[in-house]
Amino acid sequence: MLRLSKLTDYAVVVMARLARDGALPHGQVQTAPGLALATGIAEPTVAKVLKILGQAGLVEGLRGARGGYRLTRPLAAVPLSEVIVAIDGPIALTACVDGGQGQCEAQGICAVRGRWDPVNDAIRRALSDITLADLAGPTRCAPATHFAQLVAE
Amino acid sequence: MLRLSKLTDYAVVVMARLARDGALPHGQVQTAPGLALATGIAEPTVAKVLKILGQAGLVEGLRGARGGYRLTRPLAAVPLSEVIVAIDGPIALTACVDGGQGQCEAQGICAVRGRWDPVNDAIRRALSDITLADLAGPTRCAPATHFAQLVAE
DNA sequence: TTCAAAGAGGACCCATACGGTCCTATTTAG
DNA sequence: CTAAATAGGACCGTATGGGTCCTCTTTGAA
Numbered sequence A, B: 001m002l003r004l005s006k007l008t009d010y011a012v013v014v015m016a017r018l019a020r021d022g023a024l025p026h027g028q029v030q031t032a033p034g035l036a037l038a039t040g041i042a043e044p045t046v047a048k049v050l051k052i053l054g055q056a057g058l059v060e061g062l063r064g065a066r067g068g069y070r071l072t073r074p075l076a077a078v079p080l081s082e083v084i085v086a087i088d089g090p091i092a093l094t095a096c097v098d099g100g101q102g103q104c105e106a107q108g109i110c111a112v113r114g115r116w117d118p119v120n121d122a123i124r125r126a127l128s129d130i131t132l133a134d135l136a137g138p139t140r141c142a143p144a145t146h147f148a149q150l151v152a153e
Numbered sequence C: 001t002t003c004a005a006a007g008a009g010g011a012c013c014c015a016t017a018c019g020g021t022c023c024t025a026t027t028t029a030g
Numbered sequence D: 001c002t003a004a005a006t007a008g009g010a011c012c013g014t015a016t017g018g019g020t021c022c023t024c025t026t027t028g029a030a
Helices: A006-020 A032-039 A043-055 A080-088 A117-128 A132-136 A147-151 B006-020 B032-039 B043-055 B080-088 B117-128 B132-136 B147-151
Strands: A059-062 A068-071 B059-062 B068-071
Touching: A006 A032, A006 A043, A006 A068, A006 A080, A006 A132, A032 A043, A032 A068, A043 A059, A043 A068, A043 A080, A080 A117, A080 A132, A117 B117, B006 B032, B006 B043, B006 B068, B006 B080, B006 B132, B032 B043, B032 B068, B043 B059, B043 B068, B043 B080, B080 B117, B080 B132
Parallel strands: none
Antiparallel strands: A059 A068, B059 B068
């Protein structure tokens, strides 16, 4: 089954939740424990995902008390491919295209050598054309600057 | 790293080799040991791949002495997606789209529920538009009905 | 008629990768 | 000064899949 890792799935859910709760660029922040509660994902896992997303620059972490995370870009500006690369690493369907380092032992007789590139490009293109906004759908709630929105959870 | 299984990679190589050596529909057959030698892939692994491809109807196995395998369709009529499905199973990037059976524990609060379908469709479309002929490249040798072609290997 | 060569169909083992957890250090608001 | 939160690791158990092997069936040829 060609599938992406669970962590990537979690990352999409978490980022969608950040947007929904108003943790937009230069907005308020959302804590990892809070996101865990809101998404139903275990808290250490949420923390791990957010740390990785932070290293990739997709979210911004504010340390200290009253710290938390917020997006660095609106969801519509984040292609899905970028999240996958951040969590899973480069998108390359076969090992033999990862640069010249891992020399394939059968390269002398391999009939398809170098021909996977169009396939990888097609996949990357498909995943780049979809943004997290497409996955998250319309934000049902206005940015939760209203207290009523918060307690309604 | 979003990648397909090694077995799928092997399958493409083996099928490309079948075509190259003239094991076309209604043509001569090619044995698993012979293909292993020709491709550099271990013989039990080649046999395993061919058995799976046979179940999927992508190759035809002829039993008995002088038996072997041949393609059931020319490479240009085999989309890459079909090989991936045969070896890896259905193409679905996340678990939550595999029908209703594996109910996601967070389905009540999941913000992206049901929105992965366009992503999966895009991937499937990209992989369906590429045929094995694209991956194998031009067949350098004419179908090996000439004995000279065979011994030249 | 017998034998050898080849596919069909499983069962099985093991290494790797990944999910998941936890620990410690650092930062910062109150 | 303390509590709350992120940052950055280390660590472990399990599940998946790659790879091998064994047995049975089929079939051409001696």
